[in-house]
Amino acid sequence: MVHPIVHAQMKPKIIVDPKNATGEVAKMRDSVASRDQVSKRAYELYESRGREPGQDTQDWLRAEQEVLLQKR
Numbered sequence: 001m002v003h004p005i006v007h008a009q010m011k012p013k014i015i016v017d018p019k020n021a022t023g024e025v026a027k028m029r030d031s032v033a034s035r036d037q038v039s040k041r042a043y044e045l046y047e048s049r050g051r052e053p054g055q056d057t058q059d060w061l062r063a064e065q066e067v068l069l070q071k072r
Contacts, residue, residue: 037067 041063042056049055 034067034071038063041066 038060042059045059045063046052046056049059
């Protein structure tokens with residue numbers, strides 16, 4: 001039997017230090033759509049490199065950054 005707590009979706013814990021707060025709030029409007037967008041962009045980067053394996057982490061991180069910047 002699978003433990004129910006393992007599969008429960010946890011809410012992110014956001015901690016703000018008032019001394020360092022800039023007044024800006026980071027928001028992820030639609031995490032499923034965002035993940036799909038990141039996945040699609042990472043694959044595009046992979047294809048643009050000639051489908052050379054071994055750089056999937058770099059492709060994912062770059063795609064994630066591009067998608068997050070695009071949402072601002």
